[in-house]
Amino acid sequence: MPDLNKPGSESISSEPKPDLSTAEPEPARPSADEIAAGLTEYRVNWRRYWRTLRFGAWLFLRILWWEVVLRWLVGNKLISGGRTERFRRWAQEFRGLAVTMGGVMIKLGQFISSRVDILPPVIIQELASLQDEVPTVAFDLIRKTLDEELGPVERRFSAFETVPVAAASLGQAHRALLPGGERVVVKVQRPGIHSLVYTDLKALRVIAGWAMYFPFIARRANIPGLLDEFSAGLWDELNYRQEADHAERFAAMFADNPGIYIPRVYRELTTRRILTLEDVTAIKITDYDRITAEGIDRRDVARRLQHTYLEMIFVERFFHADPHPGNLFVYPLPPDAPAPNGQHANGQPMLGRPFYLIFVDFGMVGRLTPEIVAGLRETLIGLTTRDARRVVESYQQLGILLPCADVRRIEEATRAAFDTVWGLNLSQLSNVHVSEMARVGRDFSDLLLSLPFQVPQDFLYLARAIGILSGMCTGLDPDFDPWREMQPFVARLLTENGERSSTRRLPFDLKPRDLLHPQTLNALLSDGGIDLLLNTGYDLARRTMHLPVLLDQVLTRADRGELNMQIAASPQLQCDLNRLERTLNRLVNAVLFAGLVFGSALVYYAGEHTISTLGLILAAVTFLRVLILGWRR
Missing domain, CATH: 3.30.200.20 (Phosphorylase Kinase; domain 1)
Incomplete structure (x- = not known):
């Protein structure tokens, strides 16, 4: 150059x-061998190690008190009111620890803030701005x-x-x-960073083991597995x-x-x-005034940034996973720079001065494995055809669903989401009334509480990169439409590797009112729309031919008594069941209270005063629980 x-x-x-x-x-x-050998000789900083364990132990004791003991005594409804503030306070305490200790703890805070799949939003928000900046050496x-x-x-x-x-x-x-x-x-x-990393990971491994003793944590995430994932990425950065x-x-x-x-x-x-x-x-990509002053059109920058990342993700399957503004620069070229220097690679005309888009810091990268690509393809097909079952199956293919996930409920939630937002463009989506989404949330509150999802790290890198890019592109150009730039890449993903045969299985799951929707007509008449219609027609014909066989199978199973029926409780029935459950809880606790009092009295008269005192304390706690359950009636 x-x-x-x-x-x-x-x-x-x-x-x-x-x-x-x-x-x-x-x-x-x-020599290289001597350096490699030196990296395996770590010394544990025991003071740092025990400080980390003390913080973890104190945190878990409070979780045990609030989420196990008090929840058993007074019920979830009474302690849930202050849960958000408690989570915020605990996240702030960890943030303070990370800033003080630096090193792995800052990286851990950034890793935690990316795990939107397993942590409450309040924790994500508190740790999202944790900066990887410490005093200089x-x-x-x-x-x-x-x-x-x-x-x-x-x-x-x-x-x-x-x-x-x-x-x-x-x-x-x-x-x-x-x-x-x-x-x-x-x-x-x-200096000494390897020993520091080894010390912190050693302590975190102990804390991860403690976490798995809490059923409500173990059901939601494999903490040791997440730590292994975090550790591997950290050693790679070193x-x-x-x-x-x-x-x-x-x-x-x-x-x-x-x-x-x-x-x-x-x-x-x-x-x-x-x-x-x-x-x-050069010029930081968020320095909008200087970019404009150099004669560069910000719309050009937004378009090139988006197109470059789409090429990384959909073509190369290898992408820069840390696209924050400090890692992206714009370098203006002379207006008379010889073509094609500084021009768009796809041949689109420039709206302003030519420039280079520069990337730095390549420590964090993401890879799309063949399994992730196949799962994404299935997800896109399911979304474009409103096939909730196919979407959920793609989640399983991506490894997102935990083994305990209720697949049927997730499919119902996906179908409800389709009914709410289908056919809306981006501006209409942003104007969907909160009550509509709140209704879906209430209907599937059991899923929101259990969160049966755990997303692979590369997939999270992808989601994080796309989220940051969307913000930067709209900051550069408020009218920027990322979906328009994405369409040719998505079409390529859907049809590559001989997948045309798989698209023939697409169920044309559109309601009559959807057929006349402008977005639907535009999609069907696009470059790939005719092929989609032909494939859908083939699918409908095939299903019509199979209908008599399916009907015969259903009737045969009905005649044998092999048909299963699933019944969902109505809201009123669910309330009655909850009331019955509380009544049984009071009865069980009352019987337990009577048994503890009677048993403690017998033990007292036998001369075992210490055991008797413990029994009476347990009886008092049980009686308190009976009173609280009765008050909540």
């Missing part, structure tokens, strides 16, 4: 070159790591800024200048060679894309603990 168009030309500061003349002689550089310690990994700093760099441009929980980044004049950013791990591999893979993916720029990796200056990349700092 010509120097005229090269990003980062003004990214290094003008502070004087640090004095490196007093450097010590170059130490013997360890003294340059003397950073220099020691540089010397150990690369040799003396002055032999590798002609200038090296001692003040970092960014500091995170696992490492910090410094700008530097190579002897050849290239400007680079050097990412260096914090291997900077792997991040270099990711950067080079993205560079290869977009080698022919004239509008995307990926920084060069300097392999000779990269190890497991050090990563050296080309300095490509």
Whole structure:
């Protein structure tokens, strides 16, 4: 690339070159085997370890008191009123711990905030803004790591800024200048970070084991499995060679894309603990005023960002999983830059000045496995045809549903959601009255309470990336329509790999009123709509031919008495059942109270005063529960 168009030309500061003349002689550089062996020799920071365990123990004691003991005494209705505030307070306490301890705890907070599938929204909201920023490490310690990994700093760099441009929980980044004049950013791990990570994960593994003793937690999530997932991702982030591999893979993916720029990796200056990349700092993608001032049309930026991610997700199946504004830059090119530099890869005309969209920080990536792709395809087919059963089956294929999930209820909830929002566009969806969604929530409150879902991490990375992208694209262009950009990629996903035969199984599950809806007609008359109609006609003909056989099977089973009937309780019947359940609970507790009092009296007269006292205490607690249940009647 010509120097005229090269990003980062003004990214290094003008502070004087640090004095490196007093450097010590170059130490013997360890071999790869020695480095690998050193990574396995961890030392546990026992003070940190016990601090983590104390926090976890105190948290679980409070959960036990509120969600088990008091819930048994007074019932869920009375303690649910303050549950949201308690969750918020506990999340704030963890946030304070994470900020104080740094390292793994900050990463854990960010990981927790992404688990929208298993945690209450109040916890997600409290931890979502947890920043991966900690105090910087003294340059003397950073220099020691540089010397150990690369040799003396002055032999590798002609200038090296001692003040970092960014500091995170696992490492910090410094700008530097190579002897050849290239400007680079050097990412260096914090000294002792491996022992710190090992200590925190060791403590968290104990806490994860404690969590599985709580049935209401064990039913909702496999905490040790989630910790294993988190641990694997964390160790991957600590291997900077792997991040270099990711950067080079993205560079290869977009080698022919004239509008995307990926920084060069300097392999000779990269190890497991050090990563050296080309300095490509430019205009932050959320600096709207500066983007406009440079003559770049923000609509171009939004379109390119969306299209690039759609290509990563639907074509490459390998995507940048951390697209926050600090990792995306816009670099303006001269208005007369030779084509196709800075142009859209899909040939769309530019609305403003040409530019590069630059990606940095490749430590967090997501992959769409063949299983996830097949599940997504089934989900899209089910959604476009209102086939609730197929949608739920796709959830199972994606591994989203827990083994204890009530598939029938989830199918009913999906069908109810279809009835509520089918045929609405984005603007109409945003105007759906809260009472409509609240009604669906009340009808399926049992599902909301049990939350029988656990989403794979790569799928969460995908959802998180799409959520962040939607916000950035609409910030760049308030009128941006992401669905319009997505349509050709979705069509490709539905028809690729010989899946045309599978689409012939599509049930045309539209109501008569839906056939005349403008959105339905537009979809049916689109490029793939004619094929969909032909496939649907084939499906209807096949089902019509099978109808006599199915009818014969139903009648045969009815004649044998093999038909099963499912009956759902009406709201009034459910209330009566709940009242009967409370009555039985009072009766059982009254009998237990009488038995404890009688037994304690006998034990007292036998001379066992301590046991008798404990029995009377239990009897008092049981009597209190009987009174509370009677008051709630």
